[in-house]
Amino acid sequence: MSGATSKLKIMLVFKEIIHRKFNFLMGLLAMITIVALVVAFYTITKATQDETRLLTRNMGFNVRIIPVASDMNQFWLQGYSDLTMSEKVVDKMIEQKSVNYSHLTATLHKRIHWRDKEIILSGISKEEREPMGSNKSKMIFAIPPGKVYLGYELAQQFNLAEGETITFFDKEFEVIKTLSEVGSEDDIRVYFDLATLQDLTNMKGRVNEVMALNCMCSTKNGDPLTELRKELAKIAPEAKVIMNSTIADARENQRKMTDKYFALLFPIILIICAIWLGSVAMGNVKDRTHEIGIMRALGFSAWKISSLFLQRAIVIGVVGSVLGFALGTLVSMNLGPKIFNVTMVAVDPVFNLLYLAVLLGPLFAVLASMLPIVWAVNQDSAKLLNEH
Amino acid sequence: MISIQKITKSYTAGQNQVTALDSIDLTIAISEFVLVKGESGSGKSTLLFVLGGMLKPSSGGIVVNKRDLFSLSEKERAIYRAKEIGFVFQSYHLLPYLNAMDNILLLNKLDNIAISKEEVILIAEELGIKDRLYHKPSELSAGEKQRVALVRAMITKPSIILADEPTGNLDEKNTVEVLHYLKKFQDNGGTVVMVTHGNLADSYATRTVNLHKGKIKNKS
Ligand SMILES: Nc1ncnc2c1ncn2[C@@H]1O[C@H](COP(=O)(O)OP(=O)(O)O)[C@@H](O)[C@H]1O
Ligand SMILES: [Mg+2]
Numbered sequence: 001m002s003g004a005t006s007k008l009k010i011m012l013v014f015k016e017i018i019h020r021k022f023n024f025l026m027g028l029l030a031m032i033t034i035v036a037l038v039v040a041f042y043t044i045t046k047a048t049q050d051e052t053r054l055l056t057r058n059m060g061f062n063v064r065i066i067p068v069a070s071d072m073n074q075f076w077l078q079g080y081s082d083l084t085m086s087e088k089v090v091d092k093m094i095e096q097k098s099v100n101y102s103h104l105t106a107t108l109h110k111r112i113h114w115r116d117k118e119i120i121l122s123g124i125s126k127e128e129r130e131p132m133g134s135n136k137s138k139m140i141f142a143i144p145p146g147k148v149y150l151g152y153e154l155a156q157q158f159n160l161a162e163g164e165t166i167t168f169f170d171k172e173f174e175v176i177k178t179l180s181e182v183g184s185e186d187d188i189r190v191y192f193d194l195a196t197l198q199d200l201t202n203m204k205g206r207v208n209e210v211m212a213l214n215c216m217c218s219t220k221n222g223d224p225l226t227e228l229r230k231e232l233a234k235i236a237p238e239a240k241v242i243m244n245s246t247i248a249d250a251r252e253n254q255r256k257m258t259d260k261y262f263a264l265l266f267p268i269i270l271i272i273c274a275i276w277l278g279s280v281a282m283g284n285v286k287d288r289t290h291e292i293g294i295m296r297a298l299g300f301s302a303w304k305i306s307s308l309f310l311q312r313a314i315v316i317g318v319v320g321s322v323l324g325f326a327l328g329t330l331v332s333m334n335l336g337p338k339i340f341n342v343t344m345v346a347v348d349p350v351f352n353l354l355y356l357a358v359l360l361g362p363l364f365a366v367l368a369s370m371l372p373i374v375w376a377v378n379q380d381s382a383k384l385l386n387e388h
Numbered sequence: 389m390i391s392i393q394k395i396t397k398s399y400t401a402g403q404n405q406v407t408a409l410d411s412i413d414l415t416i417a418i419s420e421f422v423l424v425k426g427e428s429g430s431g432k433s434t435l436l437f438v439l440g441g442m443l444k445p446s447s448g449g450i451v452v453n454k455r456d457l458f459s460l461s462e463k464e465r466a467i468y469r470a471k472e473i474g475f476v477f478q479s480y481h482l483l484p485y486l487n488a489m490d491n492i493l494l495l496n497k498l499d500n501i502a503i504s505k506e507e508v509i510l511i512a513e514e515l516g517i518k519d520r521l522y523h524k525p526s527e528l529s530a531g532e533k534q535r536v537a538l539v540r541a542m543i544t545k546p547s548i549i550l551a552d553e554p555t556g557n558l559d560e561k562n563t564v565e566v567l568h569y570l571k572k573f574q575d576n577g578g579t580v581v582m583v584t585h586g587n588l589a590d591s592y593a594t595r596t597v598n599l600h601k602g603k604i605k606n607k608s
Contacts (some may be wrong), residue, residue: 009497012486019485294481297442298540299470299498301463382437385477 013311020287024316027280031320031365032327034273035357039328039350041262044336047347048255054345061211062244063101063228065089068237079120079185080109084206085238087194090129092236093210101214101228104129105140106207108197114168115158120189121168123197141177141191148173149191152181169200214243274368281313281369285376292376293384302377309376313369317362324361325354390416390439390548390579395448397434397602408434409445410602418547421571421580423589426599432583435599436550439581440473441465453547470498474541474549478556480533482525488512488536489521495544503543511539515569531562538569549573551582560588567592 017024070081087106094104108123126142143149150160155178158166165172168190181187198204214228225243232241285292295305329349336347397409408431416422424432437443438450441457450457453472460468469475482491492508495501512518515535525533534554541549549570555563571592574580582589590596598605 012490012494012497015485015490016483290479290481291483294475294477294483296466297440297469297473297475297481298495299466299468299473301466304497380443382434382443385437385442385481386433 009308010311013308013315016288016308017312017315020284023280023284023287024312027277027284027313027316027365028320028323030273030276030280030368031316031361032324033276034269034364035321035324035361036328036331037269038266039325039353039357040332040335041258041328042353043329043332043347043350045255045258046350047332047336047345048258050345052255061103061105061213063212063214064242064244065093065210065212065232065236065239066208066242068240070240078111080107080208082208084108084203084208087125087205087207089207089236089239090125090210093212093232094129096231096235101212102128102130103211103213105211106194107209107211108194108201108203108206109208110197110201112168117154117157117188119154120185121192121197121201122189123192123194125194143191143193143196144176145193145196146173147176147193149177149179150175151187151189151191152179153187154190155179171200210239270364274364277316277365277368278371281309282372282375284312285309285372289376289379289384292379293381296381297385306373306377309369309373310366313365313373314362317365318358320365321357321361322354325357389418389451389453390414390581391451392439393449393451395438395445395450397431397438397443397445407602409438411448412602412604414597414604416579416581418579419574419577420595421574421593422582423593423596424581424583424599425585425596426605430599431602432599433552434602436552436581436583439548440475440550441468467499470495470501470544472547474544474546476534476537476541476549476551476554478553480525480537482533482536482540484525487522487524488517488528488532491525491536492540492543495540501544507543508539511543512536515539516565530557531559531565534558534562534566535569538566542569542573546578548579548581551580553583553585555584555588563588 066075066081067083067085070083075081090104090106093101105128106125110121111118112121124140124143128140141149148166154160155175160166160175160178162175162178164175166175167173173192179186179191192200194207198206225241228241228243232239292305296302333347333349392412392414395409395412396407398405398407400406410431412435424435426432434443438445439452441460444458452468455468457465457468482488483494486494489505489508493503493505496503508521509518512521512535515538517532517535517539520528520532520536525536528536534557537554541551551570554570555566558566567589570580570582582593
């Protein structure tokens with residue numbers, strides 16, 4: 001087929017569309033409806049997921065990995081486990097891929113009596129380890145070796161300021177930062193670089209705890225804790241996991257509910273729109289029986305005639321997908337914050353959906369129009385031209 | 389040459405079985421101008437559709453230019469129509485959303501057919517519709533529409549024109565012109581089979597076939 005011929009063919013499709021605008025618009029409407037619904041649902045889901053992630057993150061680490069034999073009463077009363085494990089547990093966790101969490105931070109804690117007070121020394125690993133390839137902003141600070149950060153309460157109690165030098169285990173450390181009040185046991189903490197504290201306390205390579213952040217976005221079976229426990233038992237039997245349930249759970253559950261509703265509604269919407277589009281296509285075919293008849297008489301094959309109708313369906317699919325994407329995105333950006341309680345993050349357009357819609361939309365339109373097209377080209381062509 | 393042997397065509401419409409063509413034998417030589425006459429419902433259109441390979445007869449055979457039409461595949465019959473047949477109908481059957489020129493150039497979408505605008509203009513000039521080519525069917529008179537349909541039927545240089553009451557909607561002046569062009573097509577070696585009422589066409593024809601209830605009444 002020459003270029004000029006196919007150009008004529010698509011012109012034919014467009015001229016027919018302009019001629020039968022109403023039918024085209026009805027088809028377009030069906031297409032826009034289905035795409036807009038899917039896009040809006042997906043866009044809002046994505047935004048609520050982002051929001052859940054942000055909520056979780058704002059609340060700090062929600063996963064704690066501690067030695068398996070830790071006494072839990074001791075752990076909760078003291079705030080950290082008495083036992084230690086090898087810091088290699090972090091590497092093992094990086095290697096497993098089935099559970100999604102991030103900001104892996106190894107820590108060592110030691111409670112000591114210092115200047116007549118009970119305080120906690122905390123060593124924080126310099127780097128937060130991430131699963132391969134991901135690169136995230138740091139959640140906590142990195143402390144240079146030989147320096148310390150001082151919790152708010154300690155700075156107050158001992159009247160210590162930045163730049164002063166204090167002594168632990170006969171070693172001197174410069175206070176390079178006094179932290180502002182956080183309202184937790186962190187206010188009576190002295191923060192060290194992990195390796196520094198390990199040296200200081202003769203705990204080389206040992207940690208009490210690895211802190212991490214699980215995004216709370218559901219995993220395969222939607223239960224990150226069970227999965228993380230299963231994985232960890234396999235790769236690091238010396239450790240166990242504790243997860244802090246938060247309002248992120250509630251959000252996650254809310255989202256799962258919406259997912260469930262949509263999973264139920266989606267096939268129904270899909271079928272309704274397919275029937276809608278199909279009957280509009282049938283209307284078009286019925287309007288064009290003479291046209292089909294004359295084309296047969298002129299020597300057009302059934303396939304050539306079908307291809308005209310298919311191209312028309314593709315035009316509806318592409319145009320409907322683009323407009324449906326725009327509508328669905330606009331609707332979710334405007335209604336998302338109010339109706340779906342997405343308040344902390346912006347509801348952003350998901351442009352990948354546009355590409356997907358432009359690919360799948362025409363396919364849907366073609367499938368929905370298939371029946372009328374097959375009906376049309378299988379009609380007795382003489383009957384189509386019957387002039388009685 | 390067209391040779392029809394014992395063609396029967398019945399339609400089933402609900403409970404009823406209608407025999408539109410009843411065991412017809414007919415031979416039409418190259419460059420004949422055959423009129424088909426008969427009352428409404430006598431099977432005239434059915435005969436043309438069978439000749440054009442549009443309608444498979446219930447029984448019997450039809451050979452056109454040494455080819456047994458209904459032993460061809462559907463696709464081969466489409467090619468047969470594209471190359472050998474030009475159809476003209478009472479109600480023109482132009483696509484309403486294309487202007488006259490595009491209605492004719494539509495044929496370019498067929499395999500192995502290449503028509504240029506110049507060719508269209510040449511023939512259109514001969515038929516007196518050159519300045520109507522860029523109008524849509526709704527803007528054309530009955531006579532002009534039928535002339536556009538004639539250009540469409542003739543431009544591929546078919547060997548046979550099948551015309552089903554092509555003058556049925558035309559006044560006498562336009563009827564005579566259409567007959568004139570069909571005659572000219574026949575003079576150049578084409579075969580014309582034309583369904584018609586009345587006597588205006590009689591002087592152009594080489595022969596008239598009268599159909600009555602699906603049978604040929606007399607050959608003249
Ligand atoms: N598609 C069809 N289905 C059922 N009956 C038909 C069909 N087409 C034609 N007929 C019948 O076949 C007979 C011949 O029709 P036709 O060939 O159109 O006659 P004519 O063109 O001479 O008026 C008529 O009785 C008509 O009602
Ligand atoms: Mg008829």
